[in-house]
Amino acid sequence: xxxxxxxxxxxxxxxxxxxxxxxxxxxxxxxxxxxxxxxxxxxxxxxxxxxxxxxxxxxxxxxxxxxxxxxxxxxxxxxxxxxxxxxxxxxxxxxxxxxxxxxxxxxxxxxxxxxxxxxxxxxxxxxxxxxxxxxxxxxxxxxxxxxxxxxxxxxxxxxxxxxxxxxxxxxxxxxxxxxxxxxxxxxxxxxxxxxxxxxxxxxxxxxxxxxxxxxxxxxxxxxxxxxxxxxxxxxxxxxxxxxxxxxxxxxxxxxxxxxxxxxxxxxxxxxxxxxxxxxxxxxxxxxxxxxxxxxxxxxxxxxxxxxxxxxxxxxxxxxxxxxxxxxxxxxxxxxxxxxxxxxxxxxxxxxxxxxxxxxxxxxxxxxxxxxxxxxxxxxxxxxxxxxxxxxxxxxxxxxxxxxxxxxxxxxxxxxxxxxxxxxxxxxxxxxxxxxxxxxxxxxxx
Numbered sequence: 254x255x256x257x258x259x260x261x262x263x264x265x266x267x268x269x270x271x272x273x274x275x276x277x278x279x280x281x282x283x284x285x286x287x288x289x290x291x292x293x294x295x296x297x298x299x300x301x302x303x304x305x306x307x308x309x310x311x312x313x314x315x316x317x318x319x320x321x322x323x324x325x326x327x328x329x330x331x332x333x334x335x336x337x338x339x340x341x342x343x344x345x346x347x348x349x350x351x352x353x354x355x356x357x358x359x360x361x362x363x364x365x366x367x368x369x370x371x372x373x374x375x376x377x378x379x380x381x382x383x384x385x386x387x388x389x390x391x392x393x394x395x396x397x398x399x400x401x402x403x404x405x406x407x408x409x410x411x412x413x414x415x416x417x418x419x420x421x422x423x424x425x426x427x428x429x430x431x432x433x434x435x436x437x438x439x440x441x442x443x444x445x446x447x448x449x450x451x452x453x454x455x456x457x458x459x460x461x462x463x464x465x466x467x468x469x470x471x472x473x474x475x476x477x478x479x480x481x482x483x484x485x486x487x488x489x490x491x492x493x494x495x496x497x498x499x500x501x502x503x504x505x506x507x508x509x510x511x512x513x514x515x516x517x518x519x520x521x522x523x524x525x526x527x528x529x530x531x532x533x534x535x536x537x538x539x540x541x542x543x544x545x546x547x548x549x550x551x552x553x554x555x556x557x558x559x560x561x562x563x564x565x566x567x568x569x570x571x572x573x574x575x576x577x578x579x580x581x582x583x584x585x586x587x588x589x590x591x592x593x594x595x596x597x598x599x600x601x602x603x604x605x606x607x608x609x610x611x612x613x614x615x616x617x618x619x620x621x622x623x624x625x626x627x628x629x630x631x632x633x634x635x636x637x638x639x640x641x642x643x644x645x646x647x648x649x650x651x652x653x654x655x656x657x658x659x660x661x662x663x664x665x666x667x668x669x670x671x672x673x674x675x676x677x678x679x680x681x682x683x684x685x686x687x688x689x690x691x692x693x694x695x696x697x698x
Contacts, residue, residue, distance in 0.1 A: 273656050275300060275308045280317060280656070283337040284362060288321050290332035309335060316341055317655065337362065342405040344651050345447070346643030347389075348454060349382050349411050351375060351427055351481055355640040356389040358399075363648055365641075367393065378431045382409075383440055390445060405651035407447045408643040409437060410454040412482050414519065416499050420451040423499070424519045427482045433520060450650060454478075455502060456493055457642025458602060458632070459486025464645055466633040467600050474598035475590055476632065477504070479583070479606030483526040487594065505530070509585050528582050531558035531605055534575060541571045558605055566610035580614035587615070591625035602632035 275298075282297050283289060289297070294305045312318040319338045323331035339362035348355040352375055358367035369392070371385050386409075390401050413425025413432055420438015442449040459476035462468045468476070468488070476486040483505035487494045494501050506523030508514065513524065527533045538561050542554050556564075565576035587599055601612050609631075616629050634641055 272308065272311060275304060276312055276317075276656055279305070279308050279312065280337060280652075283318065283335065284339075288324070288334040288336040290324065290334055292332060294335075315655075339364070341655075342403050342651060343399060344644060344647035345404055345407040346640050346645075346647055347382075347386060347407070347409045348457075348640035348643060349377055349409065349428070351377060351412070354382065354385050355637075356385075357640050357644050358393060358397075358404075359644045359648065361405075361648065361651065363644070365644060367397070375429065377428050379435050379437060379440065380431075382437075383444055386441055387444060401445060401447060404445075404447050405654060406450070406647040407441065407445065408450045408452060408457070408647040408650065409441060410457045410639040410643045411437065411451060412454045412484075414499055414503060415451055415453045417450065417452045417456075417495060420449065422451060426520060426522050448650065448654065450646060452643070452646060453484070453486075453499075453502070454639040455484035456486040456495075457640075457646060458634070458638035459488060459600075459642070460493060460645055461634050461638045461642035462600055462602070462632055463488060465641070466638070467630045468598055471596075471598040473594070473596045474600065474627075475502075475594065475596045476600045476602055477583075477587070477606055478603035479529055479531075479601070479611075480603035481531050483523070483530050485590065487596075489594070504586055504590065507586055507589060509582055525582065525586055529579050529586075529605070534558040534561055534579060534605070537575045537578070538571070541575070545571070559608070562605070562608045562610050576610060576614055580611060580618055583611070583615045584618040587619060588622070588625065591627060595625060596627050598628045598630060600630050600632050602634075602638060604636070607631050607635065 278298055278300075279294055282294060286293070286297065291302070291305050291309060294300070294309070295302050298305065300308070309318060313320075317338055318335050321334040321336055324334040325331060339360040341361055344359050344361070346355075346357045346359070350373070352373055354371040354373050354377070356367070356369040356371070357365050359365045369389060371389070373381065373385075386407075390404075393399055394401065411422050411425055411432075412427055414423040415421070416423065420436060420442075422432055422435045422437050424434075425432035438449045438451045441447070441451075455476065455478040458478055459468070459474075462476055463471070463474075468474045472488065472491040474488050476488075478484050478486070485502040485504045487502050496502075503523070505526035506517055507525040509525060509528070512528065515524070517523070522530070535556065535558050538556055539554060561572050561575060564572035590596070590599070601607055601615075605611065612629070612631055619626065619629070632638060
């Protein structure tokens with residue numbers, strides 16, 4: 254029995270499986286190192302020259318590796334160079350939002366070359382989302398000449414509790430009516446012919462931050478997203494944790510002191526979401542204005558949650574009161590997560606969660622604790638995080654189909670290389686402030 258990695262062992266009577274394992278490794282090296290000669294691959298992999306020749310021949314026949322011609326000479330005969338054929342196929346990541354639909358296309362190196370957005374006008378129903386996917390696929394073929402037959406995998410990001418295995422969205426309360434027990438994966442796969450996965454948007458944002466954002470070095474962390482909805486993506490020992498009923502991370506349902514005690518209902522918003530979500534902040538502002546008799550005064554009665562937090566940062570009394578109340582509730586939620594999971598890192602993201610004033614106020618409160626004091630950070634990927642996570646998930650799915658290997662037994666780093674960092678080249682990191690960008694951003698290789 255030959256032990257390859259982690260729990261994966263290959264019997265000596267399984268030459269085809271062993272060849273695919275070696276092919277995985279060679280592909281990973283070509284993606285990570287760029288063009289290589291056969292001698293380079295022998296040196297980097299530790300495999301013998303005959304094994305490398307056999308693997309390269311196998312990969313060339315499948316169209317996954319292509320020759321580049323001779324490289325530069327180091328004194329002898331110039332070596333023949335090989336590279337991974339990133340155009341062998343393509344993957345798609347889509348993100349379903351309350352008002353915006355994002356559609357990204359990547360080659361197999363993780364380079365995103367199509368980034369489209371479509372307004373949904375608050376009509377993100379399953380039928381409309383399916384129509385948008387078909388529309389974008391037609392546009393892709395017209396503008397890039399890439400047939401949908403070359404698209405190897407599609408992952409859809411949805412803001413709701415989702416069974417990532419079956420692709421069924423149990424509920425998405427912040428979206429329009431119609432998102433109850435929706436088999437979105439089956440719907441999209443039947444209509445496009447593309448193998449499709451569906452995953453919760455915050456989980457995908459956590460995946461993206463893990464691979465090319467603030468959590469690259471963390472194995473145990475929580476990504477908290479606060480916007481219209483409230484949720485968490487949880488990593489335990491380097492892997493995304495879903496829970497037995499796909500409810501891990503549904504922190505919008507956490508109960509805090511002063512919240513109304515009601516049963517957990519999947520089709521309704523939770524108590525914490527009502528307090529610290531965007532609509533909860535806006536509701537608190539309106540209540541304060543009415544209470545203070547200012548409904549008809551000079552101050553605007555209706556403000557967005559972002560604007561209210563901006564005003565708190567500028568010293569507005571009412572907005573500061575709301576900010577402090579929200580920060581205490583958020584700190585309580587973080588503490589509850591930490592005493593159960595004890596993560597080393599907690600990342601704040603989402604339209605509201607990434608606001609600097611909220612981050613600073615929450616961090617100040619958490620400093621009072623003697624233990625369970627994880628490192629706190631703002632997410633680096635902003636509103637692009639879920640769709641980038643969707644692209645990564647589609648990339649992984651595509652590579653698993655190209656070289657079937659039961660790769661769930663591999664550590665994640667054996668499946669995907671840091672080449673995925675190319676995904677964020679040129680992206681505007683909307684969720685990070687200028688100061689966070691200068692202090693906290695790491696180079697993505």
